Amino acid sequence: MSWLDPTQTAEKNKPFLYTSGFPVLNSSLFPGFHTPMVKSSFSATVQVPDGFTAVMSATKWEHRKADNTFLFSMEQPIPSYLVALAVGDLVSAEVGPRTRVWTEPCLLQAAQKEYDGVIEEFLVVGERLFGPYVWGRYDVLFMPPSFPFGGMENPCLTFVTPCLLAGDRSLADVIVHEICHSWFGNLVTNASWGDFWLNEGFTMYAQRRICKELYGEAYTSLEAATGRALLRQHMDNTGEDHPLNKLRLKIEPGVDPDDTYNETPYEKGFCFVSYLAHLTGDQSRFDAFLKAYVDKFKFCSVVAEDALEFYLDYFPDLKEKEVHKIKGLEFDSWLNVSGWPPYLPDLSPGQSLMKPAQQLADMWAAQCLDMAAINTVDVRQWKTYQTIYFLDNILKRSPLPRGATEKLEEQYPHIVQSNNAELRLRWAQIVLQNQHEPGYQHVRDFLNSQGKQKYTLPVYRAMWNTSEGTKALATEIFSHTSHQLHINVRNYVRKILT
Numbered sequence: 001m002s003w004l005d006p007t008q009t010a011e012k013n014k015p016f017l018y019t020s021g022f023p024v025l026n027s028s029l030f031p032g033f034h035t036p037m038v039k040s041s042f043s044a045t046v047q048v049p050d051g052f053t054a055v056m057s058a059t060k061w062e063h064r065k066a067d068n069t070f071l072f073s074m075e076q077p078i079p080s081y082l083v084a085l086a087v088g089d090l091v092s093a094e095v096g097p098r099t100r101v102w103t104e105p106c107l108l109q110a111a112q113k114e115y116d117g118v119i120e121e122f123l124v125v126g127e128r129l130f131g132p133y134v135w136g137r138y139d140v141l142f143m144p145p146s147f148p149f150g151g152m153e154n155p156c157l158t159f160v161t162p163c164l165l166a167g168d169r170s171l172a173d174v175i176v177h178e179i180c181h182s183w184f185g186n187l188v189t190n191a192s193w194g195d196f197w198l199n200e201g202f203t204m205y206a207q208r209r210i211c212k213e214l215y216g217e218a219y220t221s222l223e224a225a226t227g228r229a230l231l232r233q234h235m236d237n238t239g240e241d242h243p244l245n246k247l248r249l250k251i252e253p254g255v256d257p258d259d260t261y262n263e264t265p266y267e268k269g270f271c272f273v274s275y276l277a278h279l280t281g282d283q284s285r286f287d288a289f290l291k292a293y294v295d296k297f298k299f300c301s302v303v304a305e306d307a308l309e310f311y312l313d314y315f316p317d318l319k320e321k322e323v324h325k326i327k328g329l330e331f332d333s334w335l336n337v338s339g340w341p342p343y344l345p346d347l348s349p350g351q352s353l354m355k356p357a358q359q360l361a362d363m364w365a366a367q368c369l370d371m372a373a374i375n376t377v378d379v380r381q382w383k384t385y386q387t388i389y390f391l392d393n394i395l396k397r398s399p400l401p402r403g404a405t406e407k408l409e410e411q412y413p414h415i416v417q418s419n420n421a422e423l424r425l426r427w428a429q430i431v432l433q434n435q436h437e438p439g440y441q442h443v444r445d446f447l448n449s450q451g452k453q454k455y456t457l458p459v460y461r462a463m464w465n466t467s468e469g470t471k472a473l474a475t476e477i478f479s480h481t482s483h484q485l486h487i488n489v490r491n492y493v494r495k496i497l498t
Contacts (some may be wrong), residue, residue, distance in 0.1 A: 001017065001019055001028060001029060002017070002018050002020055002486065003015065003017055003021070004016040004017070005483070006144060007483055007484060008144055008145075008146035008451075008483075008485075008486075009088065009089075009104060009144040009145075009146075009483055010103075010104045010107055010145055010162065011089055011105060011106055011382050013089065013105045014051065014052070014089045015216070016086070016087070016088035016089075016144050017087040017088065018084075018085065018086040018143065018147075018159070019083070019084050019085045019086070019087065019089075020149075020152070021080065021081040021082065021083055021084060022081045022088050022392060023036075023081055023193050024080075024081065024302055025078045025081075026081060026083055027080075029083070029085075030080075030447050032080050032082075033080065034080045034081070035079070035192070036079040036081065036082075036189050036190055036191060036192065036264075036301055037079075037191040037301045038047055038079065038080070038190065038301075039078055039079050039189070039299060039300075039301065040076050040077050040078070040080075041073070041075055041076065041077055041078075041467065042073070042074050042078075042083060042199070043071075043072060043073040043074075044056060044058070044071075044072045044073075044085070045070075045072075045104075046069065046070045046071060046072070046085065047067060047068065047070075047073055048069075048070070048087050049068065049168075050068055050163070052068070052087055052088060053070075053083065053087070053088065053089070053090040053091075054070040054086070054087045055070075055085070055086050055090060055102055055139075055141060056070075056072040056074075056079075056083075056084060056085050056089075056157065057082055057083060057084040057085075057154035057155050057156050057157045057179055058072035058073055058074045058076065058085075058156060058157075058158055059073065059074055059075045059076060059135065059136050059137075060072070060073045060075065060201065061073075064262075068454065070152065074155070074301065076134065076135065076157075077299050078155055078157070078186065078423065079189055079301070080153055082153075082186060083153050083154075084152065084157060084159065086143075086159070086356055087303075087456040088104065088140055088144075089104055089105065090102050090103070090104065090141075090484070091104075091105050091108050092104065092108075092139075093108055093111070093112040095111075095112055095115045095116045095117065095118070095119060095120075096116075096119050096120035096123075097120060098118060098120070098136065098137050098138055098139075099119045099120060099121070099123075099137065099138050099139060099140065100139050100140075101139070101140050101141075102139060102140065102141040102142065102157075103141075103142040103162075104142075104144065106491070107142055107165065109113040109369070110165045110167065111114055111140075111142050111165060114164070114165050114166070114167070114169055114172060115140065115172060115175075118169065118172050118405070119138060119140070119175065119179070120168045120442065121214070122173075122175070122176050122179050122210060122214075123131075123138060123179060125210050125213050125214060126180065126182070126183065126206070126210055128177055129206070129209060129210065129213070129290065129291070129292050130183040130184075130206060130290055130291055131183065131291045131295055133187070134182075134187065134298070135155045135156050135182060136156060137156050138156070138158070138179065139156060139157045139158070140157075140158050140160055140161050140162070140175065140183070141157055141158070141160070142160060142162045142165065143159050143160065143161060143162060144162070145162055145449065145450045145451055145484070146161070146271060146451040146484055146485055146486050146489075147161055147265075147451070147452070147486070148451060148452060148453040148485075148486040148488060148489045149161065149452070149453065150163075150452065150454060150458075151174075151175070151177070151178045151456075152172070152178075153181035153182070153185060153186060155182065155186045155341060156203055157173070158178045158179075160175060160178065161421075161450070161452050162450070163421035163450050163452055163455070164418040164421075165419075166418070166419050167419045168395075168419075168420070169386045170383070170420050171384065171420060171421070171422065172221075173211060173214075173215070175206070176207045176211060177203060177207045179210075180203045180206035180207045180210065181199070181203050183294050184198075184199060184202035184203045184206055184294075185202075186202075187296055187299065188202075188215050188293065188297040188298060188302060189300070189301045189302070190301065190302065190303075191301035191302055191303050193251065193260065194248055194249045194250060194251060195247075195248060195263040195302075195303050195304050196249070196260070196261075196265040197247040197248075197264075197268070197269035197272070197304075198269075198302065198303075198304060199265070200265040200266045200267060200269050201247070201266065201268070201269015201270050201272055201273050202269070202273055202290075203466075204266050204267065204269060204270035204273075205270050205273040205274060205277070206226070207291070207386055208223065208224055208270070211223065215383075215484075218349045218350055218352050218353050219350075219353065219383060219385065219386075220271060220350075221346075221347040221348070221349045221350030221354045222347075222350035222354060222385045222389060223349055223385045223429055224270070224350070225346070225354065225389070226385060226388060226389065226392075227263075227267045227270070227348050228267060228347070229392070230263050230267065230342070231263045231264070231266075231267035231268060233263075234262055234263040234264070234448070235263075235264075235339075237342060238262075240338060240339040240340055240428075241338045241339060241382040242338060243338060244259060244260055244262065244264065244498065245264050245268070245339060246264075246335070246336055246337065246338050247264065247265065247268055247269060247304075247334060247335050247336075248259070248271060248304060248335040248336055251361075252378040255291055257393060267341075268498065270339050270345075271343060271344060271345065272334050272341070272343075273342035274343070274345035275329070275334075275341075275343040275345075276311060277302055278343065278345070279289040279315075279318055280315060280318070281322050284425065285315075288310065288407075289314050289315070289449035292306065292312075293310060293314075295312060295421075296310060297310075299475075302334055308324065309333050312324060319341035327419050328342055329342050329343060329445040333410055353386045353389070354386075354389055356377065356386075356387075357382075357386055357387075357389045357390035357393060358375050358393055360379070360390055361390055361393035361394050361396075361397060362397075364394060364397070364400060364404055364408060365394075365397035365400060365404075366401070367401050369401075369403075369404060369407060371407070374411065379412065379415075380414060381440035384422065384423075385421060387415065387423060388423070388426065389421055391415070391423065391426035391427065391430065392426065394426075394430055395426060395429055395430055395433060398430060398434050399434045399435070400434055404434075405430070405431070405434040406436070406438075408430075409436070409439065410439075416425060416439075416442070421446075421450065421452070424442070424446045424455075425446070425455045425458065425459065427439070428442060428443045428446050428447075428462070429458065429459065429462050430460050431443060431458070432463055432466050432470055433462065433466065435449060435466065435467055435469065435470065439474055443459060443463070443473070443477070444477055446459065447459060447460075447477050447481055448480075448481050448484070449476075449488055451484055451485045451489055453486075453488075453489050453492070454495050456485070456489055456493065457492055457493065457496065460474055460478070460493050460496045460497070463477075463498050464497060474496075474497060477498065478497060
């Protein structure tokens with residue numbers, strides 16, 4: 001249970017409560033079998049003070065106004081980690097035939113504008129690819145700014161960071177990942193956290209499959225390249241041979257379960273699922289398999305052997321060829337050997353978007369800026385991940401030559417002043433890497449506006465590792481904003497600063 005002070009909310013008037021059940025933390029909320037192997041339905045009665053609203057990951061709910069009591073029931077069997085509750089000053093608005101957004105009052109208009117009609121489009125494509133959406137409603141709760149995670153895929157009620165409210169729908173597709181958990185994770189679940197890749201690897205593949213349908217192969221390949229870069233960074237930091245860089249984990253006594261939550265099950269898992277698709281030789285064949293896989297194991301929990309045996313049985317031609325024993329690509333090696341994926345899906349279609357971004361970054365890193373050439377590139381036409389790729393390349397080339405950061409800031413006010421958190425993060429990192437003092441206010445504003453762990457910790461690391469001046473900046477900002485952060489994020493930042 002997370003109890004937030006009013007200062008940790010958007011309205012800053014009332015406290016807020018929410019559960020964070022993954023992976024076994026709901027054991028503090030109710031007794032039961034806190035393993036993803038066990039699934040059950042549930043019902044709950046939640047009485048809250050006047051002025052507060054309770055919401056849960058439930059298929060049915062009723063509000064008894066006489067005593068402000070909310071009655072919930074989840075009719076489908078789910079693992080305990082997906083039981084979710086939030087209580088706060090909450091209001092809602094419909095944004096589709098089976099979707100409403102829940103927020104604090106001050107965020108409702110922004111959430112409604114950002115997601116009106118958007119989520120239904122994602123759901124429809126998901127149903128066409130993976131089978132019926134069985135959970136009835138797909139509601140979204142935009143959490144207070146101190147919420148440390150990107151999202152949590154609780155059935156019927158996904159929790160997401162308010163950082164997705166960019167104001168221009170540029171991050172709306174991020175929610176596709178949580179939607180795909182409706183099939184991979186919530187409906188077909190890993191039976192143990194050692195096979196977490198079954199949840200996340202299949203979901204990453206499904207996310208990119210939907211985005212390929214909606215946005216095309218080039219843009220989806222570019223997004224996947226961003227994910228691959230994160231996997232490379234993770235493995236460089238930990239060492240490829242680290243035992244936690246296997247797809248199948250043995251979580252030994254003394255291992256912090258939080259350390260198992262990294263890029264490996266997501267991106268290496270995506271590569272393995274992509275390899276399974278590659279072996280079939282045809283996208284439509286693999287699409288049909290995914291739909292059959294979900295139908296076969298719906299409401300069940302599975303281990304890797306269940307999924308892979310079903311795959312081989314579904315494709316008898318591949319089983320006969322013994323594709324699971326191809327040297328260096330054995331299914332057993334995929335699961336049990338640490339290191340870089342032995343197969344990487346072809347992301348070359350993304351080059352049509354990546355190459356212009358790389359070339360522009362090269363221009364900005366040149367000793368003599370050619371502003372005439374730079375002005376010929378209209379980055380305003382770029383979608384989010386192309387701009388992200390450009391900024392990542394700027395960051396790799398930083399510190400830039402003298403005066404280039406000031407020119408960069410003047411050239412792209414739409415990036416520097418964007419509400420898109422992915423762009424704000426990267427601009428903050430560029431500012432710090434180049435010790436661009438006029439941009440330090442941007443760093444302050446960004447850290448004051450949100451407390452998402454994925455954004456907050458890299459910025460503090462950049463401040464702490466750059467110079468004595470940025471160390472002082474880190475200490476100053478933390479002293480003013482620490483009370484707004486989730487206790488876990490607060491403790492992580494303290495470790496960085498010491």
